[in-house]
Each structure stands twice: as structure tokens, then as C-alpha cells.
Amino acid sequence: MAIKNLVSSLLLAGSMVSAHPGHVEKVYQHSALPLERKSLSHCEQQFNDPEFVKRNVEFHAGEFARLRREAGYDLDQAPKLSPRDYISVSKINHKSNKAVSWNMDLKTLFSDYGACMLMPAVDQGPLYVQGEEIRKDIKENEPGIKMTLAVQVVDYKTCQVVPNAYVDIWSSNSTGIYTGVQGYPGMGDPKDAGILKLRAMRGVQPTDANGIASFDSLLPGHYDGRASHIHAIVYTGATKLPNNTITGGKAPHVGQIYFDQSLIAEIDKFKPYSTNKNRVVPNVNDFLFIQGANGDDPIVRYSLVGKSLDEGVFAWIRFGINQQKALNVNPAAWWTADGGKMNPKGPVGQMGGGGGWGGWGKRFLGKKEEEAKQEEEN
Known part of the structure; x- marks a missing residue:
């Protein structure tokens, strides 16, 4: 359960970092996108794609490793995000x-x-x-x-x-x-x-x-x-x-x-x-x-x-x-x-x-x- 919560936190943190890389972005209106689209159900197939999942896990595992290095922790003792064994x-x-x-x-x-x-x-x-x-x-x-x-x-x-x-x-x-x-x-x-x-x-x-x-x-x-x-x-x-x-x-x-x-x-x-x-x-x-x-x-x-x-x-x-x-x-x-x-x-x-x-x-x-x-x- 701890690993699952960790992955969820990393996914959220990763999306915030990529959206705000240290500067204020200008907000544009995109009239081509309907404002009523509030869900990502149309992306379900892509989100479930094994390669998509693998890339996300690898990215956030890397970010986690970087944060632990900066905090002075031994990476060998860090929780490992890996496929099932x-x-x-x-x-x-x-x-x-x-x-x-x-x-x-x-x-x-x-x-x-x-x-x-x-x-x-x-x-x-x-x-x-x-x-x-x-x-x-x-x-x-x-x-x-x-x-x-x-x-x-x-x-x-x-x-x-x-x-x-x-x-x-x-x-x-x-x-x-x-x-x-x-x-x-x-x-x-x-x-x-x-x-x-x-x-x-x-x-x-x-x-x-x-x-x-x-x-x-x-x-x-x-x-x-x-x-x-x-x-x-x-x-x-x-x-x-x-x-x-x-x-x-x-x-x-x-x-x-x-x-x-x-x-x-x-x-x-x-x-x-x-x-x-x-x-x-x-x-x-x-x-x-x-x-x-x-x-x-x-x-x-x-x-x-x-x-x-x-x-x-x-x-x-x-x-x-x-x-x-x-x-x-x-x-x-x-x-x-x-x-x-x-x-x-x-x-x-x-x-x-x-x-x-x-x-x-x-x-x-x-x-x-x-x-x-x-x-x-x-």
C-alpha cells in the first residue's frame, strides 16, 4: 500500500513539475477544444498501454532517486519501483x-x-x-x-x-x-x-x-x-x-x-x-x-x-x-x-x-x- 501511495504521489508531483518548470507560463485560449470536456476517458486506451505505463514508472522512479540523492539517502536502501516479481x-x-x-x-x-x-x-x-x-x-x-x-x-x-x-x-x-x-x-x-x-x-x-x-x-x-x-x-x-x-x-x-x-x-x-x-x-x-x-x-x-x-x-x-x-x-x-x-x-x-x-x-x-x-x- 505504501508503494502504491508513493507512486500516486510521484505521478502527481511529476505532472506539476513538468507543467511549471520554474517560470510563469502565459495562458492561451484554445477555442478548438470544447470547454465541456472535463474527463480523460477518451485517453483510457493510451493510459493503459504497457509502454506508456512503463515510461511513466521509469520517469517517476528516476525523479524519486534524484530527490533521495539530494536528501543524502543511500539509494540502495530506497524503495524500488519495479515490475512485479x-x-x-x-x-x-x-x-x-x-x-x-x-x-x-x-x-x-x-x-x-x-x-x-x-x-x-x-x-x-x-x-x-x-x-x-x-x-x-x-x-x-x-x-x-x-x-x-x-x-x-x-x-x-x-x-x-x-x-x-x-x-x-x-x-x-x-x-x-x-x-x-x-x-x-x-x-x-x-x-x-x-x-x-x-x-x-x-x-x-x-x-x-x-x-x-x-x-x-x-x-x-x-x-x-x-x-x-x-x-x-x-x-x-x-x-x-x-x-x-x-x-x-x-x-x-x-x-x-x-x-x-x-x-x-x-x-x-x-x-x-x-x-x-x-x-x-x-x-x-x-x-x-x-x-x-x-x-x-x-x-x-x-x-x-x-x-x-x-x-x-x-x-x-x-x-x-x-x-x-x-x-x-x-x-x-x-x-x-x-x-x-x-x-x-x-x-x-x-x-x-x-x-x-x-x-x-x-x-x-x-x-x-x-x-x-x-x-x-x-
Whole structure:
């Protein structure tokens, strides 16, 4: 709160300094400007532009540093105005006091979301099934705490919503098991091909006129090696097929969604989550959370539908995407008319015996850490 007030003060001070640089300015009448224009609503798009925000923060941070130098303070001890980092994001309480209901107008969830920023893309993970059906309810009779998840997609350059896109999500069930992929360590019997026909916690939804796609799902459980999360891919330019799936288009965003650590602790008190023996990995110890939270906030805002968590939650998040991007998607399996079919060139198909988060996962994290190091050096 202190930093927020500081930034507000600096913005006000900066505008006064730039308007009055030490001399009295002559005031001119501009008859071309209507006197009744009293608001800056017409500038909303420019004010929300990420580059505009960045320039303002950098300017006022510089002014603050100058003032502290003149006052004789050590700049190393000064509060730092910087983009979000994963530590500060993890300390935010994302629980909202919004009154929510199962049939509410979803666009009201995003009325106070603030400026749109680019949501960092991260790896798709090893358990993506491409070709899932377009459907809102993806619970498939799985036990757990009901969650409606609303995702709003906006173009981060224009801050305009993106209608007619498709959001594809997948996550583990309440005890940390993913369906639809055979042979991944810890995800059921690797010899049981029946898991390929299971589709719980997987589905696709189109964005509406407000750029919003929503799913009736469950709060996911955790599994060893990762913080609790939901995967998501946004497709633009895709075509809906007669069999209720999509084809074509491109993927400008591949990301993951997370939850407050305090919420995860509460979830684990309810069955069947409480029967999950997998190790809990905190958000701040998860490399992909760190990657996604260094720049923006990948944790959902949420509100309880009733008085208790077990009555269900509404969760919502905004994806700021770069529509010019076309990210690589390599599924572990495909959903077909005959059920799931493994992709031999997918991340699980190429594991070649052994792996899991202790094998494939360690190689994956090592690769991502090396990429991050090279990017930092460049």
C-alpha cells in the first residue's frame, strides 16, 4: 500500500513539475477544444498501454532517486519501483469480496482488473491432449470442490478484448492425477490404455463478445514436483468442426494458472484432497511459477460462492496476449473419434523409459534454467 501511495504521489508531483518548470507560463485560449470536456476517458486506451505505463514508472522512479540523492539517502536502501516479481506476487491475497453466483454476468468480474499487461508464456508441460471437445462442464463426475473459472483474453498492445478465440485448459483431478495420457510416471498404470479414453478436467471454450471463456471445473489437486496449477492455451483463427472440436489457427499464448498458497492449504482439509499423499510444492519453489510471475500475476482472483469453501468458488484471471505470436504446441496425445491416441513425438512419447519429474522434469527444468540464463546474459 505504501508503494502504491508513493507512486500516486510521484505521478502527481511529476505532472506539476513538468507543467511549471520554474517560470510563469502565459495562458492561451484554445477555442478548438470544447470547454465541456472535463474527463480523460477518451485517453483510457493510451493510459493503459504497457509502454506508456512503463515510461511513466521509469520517469517517476528516476525523479524519486534524484530527490533521495539530494536528501543524502543511500539509494540502495530506497524503495524500488519495479515490475512485479514472483515473491511480491506470492504475497498478494487474491481472495475477493465480490458477491458471486453461479449464473452471474461474468464481465463484472473484470470491472476492476486494471491495466492489461502481457501474460508471460511458459512451457505447455508434458500432458497436453490436443483436440478436446468444446464443452463448458469438464468435471466428468470427478469428486472435489466445484470451481467456475472465467478467463478473459485481451490484446496487450491495444487493451481490447479478443472475441472468437478458443481457450483450451487441462489440469489434474483432486488427488493430482491427469487423465488422457498413458505412460507418464505417477499418473496411473502406465500399461493401462483405458486412461486415454478419460477426459476429466480437459476442455475448450470460445471467448464471447467480452473476450471471456468460462469452465465448470474443480479445484485441482497437487502432485509431486509442481505447485497446484491449471494449464491453458489460447488459440486464435481456429475453426470449429462438425464434431465439436477445433482445428487450425495459431497459439499466441501458452500459460499456467496458479492459486494462493493459503487457499491451497484450505483445499487440502477437504476430502478427497486430504487423501492426496503427494508432496506439496509451494508456488515460490516452482520454477514455472517463478517464470510466469516475474512480470505479471498468474494467480487467480477468487470468491466463495457460499459461506464455506466446500460450497464452491468463482475464480477469474485475465490473459494479456500478443496476437502476433504463434507458439509451438506439441501434444502428448490427440483426442480422436476413437478416443485418445498417444503422440510418439510428444513429450511423453520421447521419454524413452524412466523420467517423470525426477527424469524428464529435471531435464526440462535444466533446459529452461539454461535458456533463462542465456536470455539474461543477452
